[in-house]
Amino acid sequence: MKIIKYPQKDSWEGIVRRPHLDLSQLNATVNGVLSDIKENGDKAVRKYEEKFDHASLDEIEVTTEEKEEAMSLISKELYDSLVIAHNNIAKFHESQKFDGKKIVTVNGVTCWQKSVPIQKVGLYIPGGTAPLFSTVLMLATPAKIAGCPEIVLCTPPDKEGRVNPAILAAAKIAGVERIFKIGGVQAIGAMAYGTESVPKVYKIFGPGNQYVMAAKQQVSLHDVAIDMPAGPSEVCVIADEDSNVEFVAADLLSQAEHGVDSQVILITTSESMLDAVSKEIELQLKKLPRREIAAKTLENSKLVLVHDTDEAIELSNSYAPEHLIIATKDYEQLSEKVVNAGSVFLGKYACESAGDYASGTNHTLPTHRYALAYNGVNLDSYNRKITFQYLTEDGIRSIGQAVVTMAENEQLEGHANAMRLRMDSLK
Amino acid sequence: MKIIKYPQKDSWEGIVRRPHLDLSQLNATVNGVLSDIKENGDKAVRKYEEKFDHASLDEIEVTTEEKEEAMSLISKELYDSLVIAHNNIAKFHESQKFDGKKIVTVNGVTCWQKSVPIQKVGLYIPGGTAPLFSTVLMLATPAKIAGCPEIVLCTPPDKEGRVNPAILAAAKIAGVERIFKIGGVQAIGAMAYGTESVPKVYKIFGPGNQYVMAAKQQVSLHDVAIDMPAGPSEVCVIADEDSNVEFVAADLLSQAEHGVDSQVILITTSESMLDAVSKEIELQLKKLPRREIAAKTLENSKLVLVHDTDEAIELSNSYAPEHLIIATKDYEQLSEKVVNAGSVFLGKYACESAGDYASGTNHTLPTHRYALAYNGVNLDSYNRKITFQYLTEDGIRSIGQAVVTMAENEQLEGHANAMRLRMDSLK
Numbered sequence: 001m002k003i004i005k006y007p008q009k010d011s012w013e014g015i016v017r018r019p020h021l022d023l024s025q026l027n028a029t030v031n032g033v034l035s036d037i038k039e040n041g042d043k044a045v046r047k048y049e050e051k052f053d054h055a056s057l058d059e060i061e062v063t064t065e066e067k068e069e070a071m072s073l074i075s076k077e078l079y080d081s082l083v084i085a086h087n088n089i090a091k092f093h094e095s096q097k098f099d100g101k102k103i104v105t106v107n108g109v110t111c112w113q114k115s116v117p118i119q120k121v122g123l124y125i126p127g128g129t130a131p132l133f134s135t136v137l138m139l140a141t142p143a144k145i146a147g148c149p150e151i152v153l154c155t156p157p158d159k160e161g162r163v164n165p166a167i168l169a170a171a172k173i174a175g176v177e178r179i180f181k182i183g184g185v186q187a188i189g190a191m192a193y194g195t196e197s198v199p200k201v202y203k204i205f206g207p208g209n210q211y212v213m214a215a216k217q218q219v220s221l222h223d224v225a226i227d228m229p230a231g232p233s234e235v236c237v238i239a240d241e242d243s244n245v246e247f248v249a250a251d252l253l254s255q256a257e258h259g260v261d262s263q264v265i266l267i268t269t270s271e272s273m274l275d276a277v278s279k280e281i282e283l284q285l286k287k288l289p290r291r292e293i294a295a296k297t298l299e300n301s302k303l304v305l306v307h308d309t310d311e312a313i314e315l316s317n318s319y320a321p322e323h324l325i326i327a328t329k330d331y332e333q334l335s336e337k338v339v340n341a342g343s344v345f346l347g348k349y350a351c352e353s354a355g356d357y358a359s360g361t362n363h364t365l366p367t368h369r370y371a372l373a374y375n376g377v378n379l380d381s382y383n384r385k386i387t388f389q390y391l392t393e394d395g396i397r398s399i400g401q402a403v404v405t406m407a408e409n410e411q412l413e414g415h416a417n418a419m420r421l422r423m424d425s426l427k
Numbered sequence: 428m429k430i431i432k433y434p435q436k437d438s439w440e441g442i443v444r445r446p447h448l449d450l451s452q453l454n455a456t457v458n459g460v461l462s463d464i465k466e467n468g469d470k471a472v473r474k475y476e477e478k479f480d481h482a483s484l485d486e487i488e489v490t491t492e493e494k495e496e497a498m499s500l501i502s503k504e505l506y507d508s509l510v511i512a513h514n515n516i517a518k519f520h521e522s523q524k525f526d527g528k529k530i531v532t533v534n535g536v537t538c539w540q541k542s543v544p545i546q547k548v549g550l551y552i553p554g555g556t557a558p559l560f561s562t563v564l565m566l567a568t569p570a571k572i573a574g575c576p577e578i579v580l581c582t583p584p585d586k587e588g589r590v591n592p593a594i595l596a597a598a599k600i601a602g603v604e605r606i607f608k609i610g611g612v613q614a615i616g617a618m619a620y621g622t623e624s625v626p627k628v629y630k631i632f633g634p635g636n637q638y639v640m641a642a643k644q645q646v647s648l649h650d651v652a653i654d655m656p657a658g659p660s661e662v663c664v665i666a667d668e669d670s671n672v673e674f675v676a677a678d679l680l681s682q683a684e685h686g687v688d689s690q691v692i693l694i695t696t697s698e699s700m701l702d703a704v705s706k707e708i709e710l711q712l713k714k715l716p717r718r719e720i721a722a723k724t725l726e727n728s729k730l731v732l733v734h735d736t737d738e739a740i741e742l743s744n745s746y747a748p749e750h751l752i753i754a755t756k757d758y759e760q761l762s763e764k765v766v767n768a769g770s771v772f773l774g775k776y777a778c779e780s781a782g783d784y785a786s787g788t789n790h791t792l793p794t795h796r797y798a799l800a801y802n803g804v805n806l807d808s809y810n811r812k813i814t815f816q817y818l819t820e821d822g823i824r825s826i827g828q829a830v831v832t833m834a835e836n837e838q839l840e841g842h843a844n845a846m847r848l849r850m851d852s853l854k
Contacts, residue, residue, distance in 0.1 A: 084826060085829055091532045092532050095530045101522055103519050105514075106515050109787065111786055111787045111788050119766055130838040133837070134837060224800065250841070250848050251845050254845040257839060290838075294841065338813065339543050342814075349818040350817055351849060353834055354816065355816055356834075358829045359532060360536065371813075373651065378540065380812070384802035386798075387802075387805075389770070390773045391777045402507070406561055407783075412557065413715055414684035417715070418779065422674065
């Protein structure tokens with residue numbers, strides 16, 4: 001861990017900078033697979049599943065029997081937990097429903113927005129040793145609440161061609177019916193272009209490794225929208241002298257165990273807290289099954305000492321973390337000053353894992369300083385706000401001349417004429 | 428114009444398909460300019476302004492004197508029109524302000540969203556013979572209402588190094604203070620990377636030619652967000668036997684005059700309307716100053732006859748037009764069935780030019796079938812909805828065990844531990 005005490009402001013850029021993430025060297029490989037999927041559909045999907053997931057698939061789509069079997073394979077405890085998480089995620093995302101108001105901007109001119117669900121969406125869930133069934137809840141629950149009529153989920157099978165039962169259970173709880181056993185670049189291609197089995201979608205959501213990220217970037221240039229650009233996960237914790245040392249250390253470690261490229265930063269106003277957290281991390285680290293990954297991440301992590309919590313929040317805003325835990329006693333005032341972050345956790349009990357799983361907020365969040373311009377997945381991500389307008393005769397009288405004048409000055413006589421004809425009809 | 432009568436549904440894809448738009452052949456040129464700007468800043472900006480806009484610039488930023496002079500150079504009529512348009516745009520976008528509600532998802536767990544403006548935004552306004560001052564109002568007005576603290580506008584100068592006075596007047600009315608005389612790829616690069624004069628921004632908005640579009644796409648891969656992918660402008664008009672022939676023809680032509688790659692489609696339930704519009708277009712076309720452009724566009728335009736308005740709206744939804752004018756008598760019922768469009772104009776008086784200039788809706792809209800997944804620029808485009816959460820001791824009791832169970836099943840022991848420590852502290 002790098003300990004940085006009272007850094008000068010002109011050195012902040014070095015503290016907040018992320019490692020350069022260039023996916024373009026993967027483009028040749030990725031584009032090869034994408035083109036093959038585009039051209040050869042299911043046949044190519046099967047080929048790459050054989051090659052990359054070592055799975056020989058007869059049926060690409062998960063069957064009803066497989067889904068039913070999955071429910072018997074997971075523990076009651078896990079099922080109940082998924083239901084609790086789903087209820088909270090549903091309640092929070094339900095509350096985000098948008099009701100467009102009709103606005104009379106000027107006499108006779110009424111404008112409004114209407115939120116309309118994207119008609120076809122695709123969700124990608126990575127596989128591997130730790131199946132991210134929580135991400136199924138995070139992506140599918142708002143898609144159902146938004147009312148997207150067609151929801152497709154792709155996730156890689158194991159060598160026996162089976163999908164992890166917890167993923168299938170989460171999909172059932174969230175209401176996703178069409179699940180395909182496809183992983184990696186081939187999954188992104190299948191959803192972007194469509195195959196004989198997999199419907200083409202209009203927007204693709206979900207995390208993945210560098211190849212998946214590169215594939216999402218590629219297809220987003222022409223074919224579909226994507227949820228957001230991605231990068232390694234990260235947390236920033238702001239602590240003062242009264243923060244709970246054990247909690248702070250555990251929160252930093254819970255991020256560090258994600259992957260060796262994760263980013264972990266502590267910003268504190270207390271030198272003794274900095275020392276204590278540093279020691280506590282060493283203690284807790286020893287007990288973690290994923291300690292090798294976490295230890296590697298910690299090599300690049302930073303513990304930063306600043307003068308006061310205002311400076312702390314300013315540095316955090318410059319860092320623009322995916323997750324921000326404000327564990328100071330003045331968390332309420334500090335929370336008002338947050339301008340760049342994905343999701344913010346306030347006080348001693350709001351640990352990142354609460355939001356990762358079950359509090360109700362979404363865990364698909366902007367990393368890699370993308371929080372400067374992007375927010376996390378929310379109900380809006382599955383909708384478009386289409387604008388509508390209606391004009392009466394009075395509306396033409398209110399804005400007709402302004403439209404004609406502006407169109408003439410932009411030398412667009414056809415635009416002026418379309419309004420002039422309406423004005424003339426009222427004479 | 429291509430006349431298509433009662434097309435079979437399996438031929439719709441041919442009707443709605445857009446010409447393939449591949450900007451990648453421009454990438455070498457575009458990347459060359461971008462790298463140069465990134466490396467050499469203002470010096471490179473000046474070089475490309477000399478080369479592409481034939482303008483030799485001492486000062487890159489527009490001065491107070493130039494802005495004051497501009498106000499004396501535009502007519503009172505244009506100024507008044509800009510103020511009318513600005514008022515309506517402001518009123519509609521003000522109404523889009525978001526007030527996040529605090530939601531108790533479960534006992535002791537409170538989650539909410541807060542809308543926070545993007546701190547630095549860049550607006551690009553193309554120059555040329557017809558300066559798009561209306562786009563200044565459309566992009567800058569919501570940026571100001573959102574409260575973006577730093578707003579930068581770039582627009583190309585003429586050969587004498589001057590910016591069109593209508594653009595400066597619109598910027599003043601909308602409240603934009605920092606305006607730079609930079610066009611094309613060099614403007615996108617300057618805002619994406621920052622130079623000695625131009626501040627780096629986090630999101631870039633605005634239209635442009637193919638080079639500008641390619642540059643926006645390139646910088647969006649790593650450095651900044653952009654408003655949306657772009658393509659040629661387009662309109663779809665749905666008409667029945669009672670629609671006003673002159674209005675329909677004028678609306679189609681107002682789109683056709685934009686550029687030779689514009690897209691224009693009429694969908695009608697009436698064969699006589701189809702014939703009448705076709706003839707009226709020929710008449711009106713002769714009077715248009717931009718008739719050569721419009722005539723070229725019309726070669727690729729389509730007049731489609733369908734059986735009823737339900738089929739019309741279904742075809743329109745498949746087309747996903749940027750602008751949709753519903754000029755039928757059942758426009759109200761049809762409007763309920765719109766699922767894919769950028770902006771919708773209802774009834775005989777709501778012409779596209781109303782929304783292009785002054786009704787209050789935004790005219791920066793998704794083209795090229797991007798309306799399937801994107802909406803137009805609105806107040807949300809300048810904000811991020813950051814999520815916050817707060818847990819009490821009861822919150823830990825409500826979701827603690829579910830979090831631990833899910834984390835253990837995802838094999839993320841560090842995540843489980845962060846929650847378990849909180850649970851233990853309450854025992």
